[in-house]
Amino acid sequence: MKDFVAGLPKCELHLHIEGTLEPELKFELAARNGLELPYSSVAEMRAAYTFDSLPSFLTIYYESMRVLRTEPDFYDLAMAYLRRAAEQNVRYAEIFFDPQAHTSRGVPFDVVIRGLRRALMDAETQLGVRAQLIMCFLRDFQAEYAMATLLESLPYKEWIVGVGLDSDEKGNPPAKFAAVYERARQEGYLLTMHCDVDQDDAIEHIRQAVEDIGVNRIDHGVNILEDQRLVETVLARGMGLTCCPVSNGFVTGSLKAEGIRKLMDLGVRVTISSDDPAYFAAYVQENLLALHDALQLSREELAQLQRNAFEIAWLPRHVKDAYVAEVDAYVAG
Ligand code: ADE
Ligand code: ZN
Numbered sequence: 001m002k003d004f005v006a007g008l009p010k011c012e013l014h015l016h017i018e019g020t021l022e023p024e025l026k027f028e029l030a031a032r033n034g035l036e037l038p039y040s041s042v043a044e045m046r047a048a049y050t051f052d053s054l055p056s057f058l059t060i061y062y063e064s065m066r067v068l069r070t071e072p073d074f075y076d077l078a079m080a081y082l083r084r085a086a087e088q089n090v091r092y093a094e095i096f097f098d099p100q101a102h103t104s105r106g107v108p109f110d111v112v113i114r115g116l117r118r119a120l121m122d123a124e125t126q127l128g129v130r131a132q133l134i135m136c137f138l139r140d141f142q143a144e145y146a147m148a149t150l151l152e153s154l155p156y157k158e159w160i161v162g163v164g165l166d167s168d169e170k171g172n173p174p175a176k177f178a179a180v181y182e183r184a185r186q187e188g189y190l191l192t193m194h195c196d197v198d199q200d201d202a203i204e205h206i207r208q209a210v211e212d213i214g215v216n217r218i219d220h221g222v223n224i225l226e227d228q229r230l231v232e233t234v235l236a237r238g239m240g241l242t243c244c245p246v247s248n249g250f251v252t253g254s255l256k257a258e259g260i261r262k263l264m265d266l267g268v269r270v271t272i273s274s275d276d277p278a279y280f281a282a283y284v285q286e287n288l289l290a291l292h293d294a295l296q297l298s299r300e301e302l303a304q305l306q307r308n309a310f311e312i313a314w315l316p317r318h319v320k321d322a323y324v325a326e327v328d329a330y331v332a333g
Pocket of ligand 2: 014015016166194219275
């Protein structure tokens with residue numbers, strides 16, 4: 001099964017590029033930028049990754065980003081992920097980035113996006129991995145800052161496929177960003193947002209995302225199982241959920257594998273991704289294997305997870321069809 005999963009053509013839709021910053025690269029970038037890190041070794045840094053909740057993870061996640069300063073830093077960050085992705089036969093990825101985590105510490109938006117964009121272009125030609133960018137707003141910052149970031153992104157609209165919403169969900173419901181999302185839709189961006197697992201008011205947040213904002217898909221969202229009507233809405237719209245089992249394990253203590261299975265059985269377009277693989281020590285392949293360990297998934301089910309992902313990907317129909325055909329050919333072979 002490990003070999004089957006390794007060779008499966010994959011699509012990753014829930015991946016924070018800042019969450020791919022491995023300790024080795026963190027040290028390299030710190031040295032490049034003349035910064036001290038509060039760890040003496042890679043092992044010591046990894047040993048500090050002891051999160052047990054979303055906020056405890058986010059603290060280290062944001063602290064780590066101060067090594068990212070220049071366009072080449074962002075290029076190297078994205079290229080490192082895309083190389084790992086290519087090794088795992090990820091054929092297509094939609095990559096989140098958090099511009100406010102950088103502009104809030106004085107790194108220009110332009111520096112961030114140019115570095116990422118250049119890596120995406122090189123990965124396509126050099127590695128055969130295609131990728132697009134999704135710009136996330138930090139929900140624990142004010143909606144006005146999100147709106148300003150949206151406006152700042154407009155000159156780069158051709159490089160950004162959609163917008164997302166991440167960071168600490170507590171007290172930061174989707175409704176806070178209704179006007180930002182409305183403007184983003186008018187500008188032609190596709191819409192997703194995090195509805196993290198087992199958060200306060202999880203169901204109300206999912207309801208706002210689906211019914212009030214009208215997102216195209218949901219990141220995480222497993223708690224939707226608590227509301228039959230919302231499940232029916234998502235099924236009727238063919239919406240997808242980008243689930244991240246190993247991340248769930250860190251944030252909630254459970255992979256939420258049974259919930260993921262139930263969603264699959266109901267016919268919801270569930271997909272599996274890695275979220276922040278450098279911090280959770282699992283890229284997409286390890287996430288699929290962790291889920292398989294928990295659920296004894298069949299080959300057909302593992303293939304269906306990839307078909308789901310290509311189906312809900314923000315790509316033209318004929319491109320999706322070609323990727324799904326790759327999955328079908330792999331399973332048949
Ligand atoms: N930012 C990076 N990873 C995240 C996650 N899993 N949830 C919310 N915000 C995030
Ligand atoms: Zn996430």
